[in-house]
Amino acid sequence: MAGKKNGTGQELGKWFEGEIQKSLDHLQRKHKSTYQRLYDTTSAAGFMPKMPGDFICVYRGIPFLLEVKASSKYQSLSDGGAMRSLIKDHQIAAQRVWHRAGAAGGFIFLGADRKSVEFWEGVRVAEVYTKPRAKLTGKPNHKCQISQLGEGFKEFLHTLWRHYGDRVAAGIEEDEP
Numbered sequence: 418m419a420g421k422k423n424g425t426g427q428e429l430g431k432w433f434e435g436e437i438q439k440s441l442d443h444l445q446r447k448h449k450s451t452y453q454r455l456y457d458t459t460s461a462a463g464f465m466p467k468m469p470g471d472f473i474c475v476y477r478g479i480p481f482l483l484e485v486k487a488s489s490k491y492q493s494l495s496d497g498g499a500m501r502s503l504i505k506d507h508q509i510a511a512q513r514v515w516h517r518a519g520a521a522g523g524f525i526f527l528g529a530d531r532k533s534v535e536f537w538e539g540v541r542v543a544e545v546y547t548k549p550r551a552k553l554t555g556k557p558n559h560k561c562q563i564s565q566l567g568e569g570f571k572e573f574l575h576t577l578w579r580h581y582g583d584r585v586a587a588g589i590e591e592d593e594p
Contacts, residue, residue: 426489433487433527434471436563440570441474448571450476469511470522476574479581480520482539484508487527494526494535495553500546509546512539521577525570527563535560536573 434454441452452474456465472483484504491499504524512522522539535557545551558576561569 430487440567467507482515482522492528509543512543516540521581
């Protein structure tokens, strides 16, 4: 199913994943990056284990785990109930593991208006998700209109690249004995 911008919630999600893939294709052609799309267990009729996210990519030497979400109900991932109804426990666990390993992660969210896109750092969402009754507050790390998705996505990755590149260069998260 190719997905539809104005279809059901699931169709909207598939359509938005396709738009993110187009942005990743463009980045791969123009910048030092590559990616691999991870297909949903439901797409494989349950024959595959749960995937940690929708995309694994490398941008300028830093690995990223990306999870793409879309909603026909919520305008923001910070709306009451949005985060816990859209994100699964195993996706949060994967974001935490990737962060601990020195990699970056993120959630990319398309709101109900089908126009605004939010980019949230994965570990930031994970920290809130794991605390009972805690709510995602503040602004996303980056936000853009769907018409500017490619440029907004590049800016988000570049911001995370600078942050995680500095961590790696400084050796902040060394392995425990």
